[in-house]
Amino acid sequence: MQLQIELEILRASAVASIEQASDLKLLEELRVQFLGRKGQVTEILRGLTQLPAEERPSVGQTANVVKTAIAEALELRKATLEAAVDHAQAEREQVDLSLPGRRRRKGHMHVISQVTEEVLQIMFELGFQIATGPDIETEYYNFDSLNTPADHPARDSHDTFFVKPGVVLRTHTSPVQMRVMERAKPPVAIVAPGRVYRVDLDASHSPMFNQIEGLLVDEGVSFADLKGTIMLFVHRFFSKETQIRFRPHFFPFTEPSAEVDISCTICKGQGCRVCKGSGWSELLGCGMVHPEVFRYAGYDYEKYTGFAFGFGIDRIAMQRHAISSISYLFENDLRFLEQF
Amino acid sequence: MRVSLNWLKEYVDIDVPAEELACRMTMLGLEIEAVERTGDAIREVYIGKILSIDPHPDADKIVVCKTDVGGEAPLQICCGARNMKVGDKVPTAVVGAVLPGGFEISRRKMRGVESQGMMCSAKELGLGEDIDGLMILPEDTPVGADARQVLGLDDVIFEIEVTPNRGDWASMIGVARELAALFRKQVRIPKVEFVESGPAASQLSSVTVEDAELCPRYLGRVLTSLRVGPSPKWLTQRLLAAGQRPINNIVDITNYVLLETGHPLHAFDYDKLIENRIVVRRATEDEVIRTLDGQERPLRPEMLVIADARVAQCVAGVMGGATSEVGETTTRVFLESAYFNPVSIRRTSRALGLITESSQRFQRGADPEMARFAIDRAAALMQDIAGAVVAPGVLDAYPQPLEQKEVKLRYSRTHALLGAEVSPDDQRNILERLGFVCAARDADSCTLRVPTWRHDVTHGEADLIEEIARLHGYEKVPTTLPRVRQNEQVFAPQEGRVRQLRHFLVGQGLSELYNWTFSCPQDLARARLDGAGAEMVLLENPLSEKHAGMRTTLVPGLLQAAAYNVNRGLSDIAVFEIGPVYRLAGVEALPTQELRLGVLLSGVPEAPHWGQQTRSADFYDIKGYAEAVLDFFGAEVAFDPVARDTFQAGQCACIRAVGKEIGTAGKIAKTVAKDFDVEADLFVLELDLESLLSLPVLRPQFQPVPAFPPSLRDLAVLVDRVTPAGALLAAVENAGGKLLHQAEIFDVYAGERIPSGKKSVAINLIFQSPERTLTDKDTEKSLQKIMKQLETQFGAQRR
Numbered sequence A: 001m002q003l004q005i006e007l008e009i010l011r012a013s014a015v016a017s018i019e020q021a022s023d024l025k026l027l028e029e030l031r032v033q034f035l036g037r038k039g040q041v042t043e044i045l046r047g048l049t050q051l052p053a054e055e056r057p058s059v060g061q062t063a064n065v066v067k068t069a070i071a072e073a074l075e076l077r078k079a080t081l082e083a084a085v086d087h088a089q090a091e092r093e094q095v096d097l098s099l100p101g102r103r104r105r106k107g108h109m110h111v112i113s114q115v116t117e118e119v120l121q122i123m124f125e126l127g128f129q130i131a132t133g134p135d136i137e138t139e140y141y142n143f144d145s146l147n148t149p150a151d152h153p154a155r156d157s158h159d160t161f162f163v164k165p166g167v168v169l170r171t172h173t174s175p176v177q178m179r180v181m182e183r184a185k186p187p188v189a190i191v192a193p194g195r196v197y198r199v200d201l202d203a204s205h206s207p208m209f210n211q212i213e214g215l216l217v218d219e220g221v222s223f224a225d226l227k228g229t230i231m232l233f234v235h236r237f238f239s240k241e242t243q244i245r246f247r248p249h250f251f252p253f254t255e256p257s258a259e260v261d262i263s264c265t266i267c268k269g270q271g272c273r274v275c276k277g278s279g280w281s282e283l284l285g286c287g288m289v290h291p292e293v294f295r296y297a298g299y300d301y302e303k304y305t306g307f308a309f310g311f312g313i314d315r316i317a318m319q320r321h322a323i324s325s326i327s328y329l330f331e332n333d334l335r336f337l338e339q340f
Numbered sequence B: 001m002r003v004s005l006n007w008l009k010e011y012v013d014i015d016v017p018a019e020e021l022a023c024r025m026t027m028l029g030l031e032i033e034a035v036e037r038t039g040d041a042i043r044e045v046y047i048g049k050i051l052s053i054d055p056h057p058d059a060d061k062i063v064v065c066k067t068d069v070g071g072e073a074p075l076q077i078c079c080g081a082r083n084m085k086v087g088d089k090v091p092t093a094v095v096g097a098v099l100p101g102g103f104e105i106s107r108r109k110m111r112g113v114e115s116q117g118m119m120c121s122a123k124e125l126g127l128g129e130d131i132d133g134l135m136i137l138p139e140d141t142p143v144g145a146d147a148r149q150v151l152g153l154d155d156v157i158f159e160i161e162v163t164p165n166r167g168d169w170a171s172m173i174g175v176a177r178e179l180a181a182l183f184r185k186q187v188r189i190p191k192v193e194f195v196e197s198g199p200a201a202s203q204l205s206s207v208t209v210e211d212a213e214l215c216p217r218y219l220g221r222v223l224t225s226l227r228v229g230p231s232p233k234w235l236t237q238r239l240l241a242a243g244q245r246p247i248n249n250i251v252d253i254t255n256y257v258l259l260e261t262g263h264p265l266h267a268f269d270y271d272k273l274i275e276n277r278i279v280v281r282r283a284t285e286d287e288v289i290r291t292l293d294g295q296e297r298p299l300r301p302e303m304l305v306i307a308d309a310r311v312a313q314c315v316a317g318v319m320g321g322a323t324s325e326v327g328e329t330t331t332r333v334f335l336e337s338a339y340f341n342p343v344s345i346r347r348t349s350r351a352l353g354l355i356t357e358s359s360q361r362f363q364r365g366a367d368p369e370m371a372r373f374a375i376d377r378a379a380a381l382m383q384d385i386a387g388a389v390v391a392p393g394v395l396d397a398y399p400q401p402l403e404q405k406e407v408k409l410r411y412s413r414t415h416a417l418l419g420a421e422v423s424p425d426d427q428r429n430i431l432e433r434l435g436f437v438c439a440a441r442d443a444d445s446c447t448l449r450v451p452t453w454r455h456d457v458t459h460g461e462a463d464l465i466e467e468i469a470r471l472h473g474y475e476k477v478p479t480t481l482p483r484v485r486q487n488e489q490v491f492a493p494q495e496g497r498v499r500q501l502r503h504f505l506v507g508q509g510l511s512e513l514y515n516w517t518f519s520c521p522q523d524l525a526r527a528r529l530d531g532a533g534a535e536m537v538l539l540e541n542p543l544s545e546k547h548a549g550m551r552t553t554l555v556p557g558l559l560q561a562a563a564y565n566v567n568r569g570l571s572d573i574a575v576f577e578i579g580p581v582y583r584l585a586g587v588e589a590l591p592t593q594e595l596r597l598g599v600l601l602s603g604v605p606e607a608p609h610w611g612q613q614t615r616s617a618d619f620y621d622i623k624g625y626a627e628a629v630l631d632f633f634g635a636e637v638a639f640d641p642v643a644r645d646t647f648q649a650g651q652c653a654c655i656r657a658v659g660k661e662i663g664t665a666g667k668i669a670k671t672v673a674k675d676f677d678v679e680a681d682l683f684v685l686e687l688d689l690e691s692l693l694s695l696p697v698l699r700p701q702f703q704p705v706p707a708f709p710p711s712l713r714d715l716a717v718l719v720d721r722v723t724p725a726g727a728l729l730a731a732v733e734n735a736g737g738k739l740l741h742q743a744e745i746f747d748v749y750a751g752e753r754i755p756s757g758k759k760s761v762a763i764n765l766i767f768q769s770p771e772r773t774l775t776d777k778d779t780e781k782s783l784q785k786i787m788k789q790l791e792t793q794f795g796a797q798r799r
């Protein structure tokens, strides 16, 4: 009996001191003091052997209850103290969420590259692949083989840079058409982005600018296919709401030829200063490949037909991003470049 | 070309409003550049009758008039003109009126006398140069009428862009023909009626064509007893509406017929022609002509001239000569209507730098059949207006009448090319409305005779299908998506690599530039790259001296871009450009074109952050980009020291990869930067991408992941300050043997704690075996070997 009372007293004092333990180190000392191998509870339990056999079970039971109670108190206190430690650490390490995060320097792809890639992506999805040609081009590829012989009035509108007789800076990406057709038999489906040049400089003209050319040649390609392709492109690149119109025009290397207007991106077709009140703005030139071009390419015009289109990347970039002057595109002002 | 709607209506009935007409014309291919309403600039101007003219009490040069404009009371108007008398009818702007140029009329006092409006001159109404005084109108003009109607200012002018293939559109009749076809109407060609009398033309003159190739047809008429004077109002109005200045009745008539028919005419003063005859020939060597604009123009033998018996009197189809110009004293005229070779006219016009209404029409191809109508039309008008006596007969040199072409159309081909259903009847009908004549037909096709004015129809069927599409309406063609099939002969995988590289560089914090690809030898000299100048592709007609040729390097463009930004206060620059450079490649070949990458850094290379100190870019930043790009391509790279004038001595590396030099990186020399107007430190990298792009795409092969732990060691050694760390590292890697997995320099130090002339290099070593866990003995053995090698090779001491 005496032993049981001792145990109860021990429990009371142990729990009281555990609950008052102020840190984890003290708590560990208490654990050793009470439950350690030489701890008080253990000592008491060791005394069990001297008890009469009939008392042992009940005292043993009490001892276990006390042991468990102390262990629980220790656990509880430990959890409380640990939480306090975490809390203190959190308090110390609190950050000012409003300060900017640490970032890498941000690079900006030029808007011409961005637009080029987007156009290419749309055309890739339609099944076209990329082709290229040189900036410095022969008159043969730039003009003659595109049904624009010397003394053709259409050459006047090109304001060509000459390198030497017979060699020019290409005035459009169309020569790529002929270069591809020369080395590949139909079917052919290409897009050709690139720099082109004209002797022209003002707010809307740069002597160097960028175009994309498209060419599809196969059996049974029609003007209706051209319309469908352009329409899909415009809907993807601008928006589904963009209106499109095809109107007759003249290009020496296509027939029938068309110019494509889209509803003005500034005024949405209502008419404004940019579109001269018409509600339309010119987007691109296109048409069915001219029989004469096929003749130069060695393609059979009876068997194959094709369409071609070409447009200014700079122009559509300006249209879509409301850039007021083409000169921004080549001035390389970081305050411009970093907007895109 | 300016097309007056009022005038157009003389040739074809138009019953749609002007806006719709403009739209329909646009959809027909007649691109409308502007629509101008002539009366728009004028408001509140009425016809007034002058009731009295009294002197101004206080000013000699001003009179005070009472003018009735149909209002309740006459207006009192002060006026500085002198040419009017009581009873004259004049256009009168009332208070609140607006005149061309936005000039507004308000009530005001002139030297103390109130003026309630303004009586107008022709010039003030925008109707010409007449500065003699007020515009006096015919007596029967109704008082109070709106001046716009009276003066024909209720017109609409369409400014049309005529495409190079459709020269026939550059005339009123040409446009009318097109609209008649569209609206299914008839064209009204004016009736030509005149009386021929006196001696025959063939007695008065003759035409000799010496070069029928350049002049397939030449027509002439002789008109006598005519009076040169001002043109009647209806004629001047037409010319003004078309944007031409009236000169005198004879010249005006030729211009009028030009605008009406599209066929240029020329009137010579018959009496100024030596022997009164015409010789059509090429110019002789050293021949000179003074043209109507007063310029002396040297001619060349490939140019065609219209001469008299001795001298050139006209540059054929381009501009007349001053000697035989029709003037006030002219009483006899030789009238020319010809068809010239379009190419010859174009060349002459370009060679002389002389582009005229006439040359523009001839070079696009005139209508040889219209030549006859035009000359008769002009003769009739000259009889009517200038009282000319028309000599009987036309001199017509037309040795080989131009053949009228015939083209076959297969109805099914139209369907195939357009992807639209147009019935055979509709196809043929459209062409017939356009003046094509059906010569033969069967169920599947028809053969059509091409009108003489349609020079664009030269390639057969496709030309006709275009016409059908145009008149049928492009908007009626359905939209379908094509089947797209590919071709293995067209494959440019490098383009995809370039796009990836661009994304990679942007991801590395660089922004992309687009420079013009022009350059000049001076740019190269400024960048101390003179050597490259000899290979520069030069332009025959550059935009300016600064853009004399095509760039041979990206460096000057990068430096200019840096200067542009630095001079605008933007000092932190991290940019790149991917673009071509060009180089001459022998006499025959096209110049080469090679893709390059340029990178430029200046200022702070990293994004600034409040939590860390900023530092300026240095050589290792630009080298880092070079390493990153070479790594992107999976190429082994070496940086060798090199001396280049563009770069600062000791901070320039030649970049070697794929077995050759492929670029340079370094710090731009101070003098060079200064020449480009920059004080700041600039670091530049230029790489040839072609050889990198041709490398096979890296496809890494799997290596087993190590199963045993690595053993790590640090090694710090003292070496001479000039010893390249790279050589040290190479020696370490060499001596380390198979067990050395990786060696990296983690610290380089020279300073107080180190003997002078020495530096400490600390290397982090990782030993690793795929077979077992390494023991200290293993690593120590390797380390000893490495140290021994460093001692013998560099005299290194371990720290």
Ligand SMILES: [Zn+2]
Pocket (backbone or CB within 6 Å): A264, A265, A266, A267, A268, A269, A270, A271, A272, A273, A274, A275, A276, A277, A279, A280
């Ligand atoms: Zn608009």
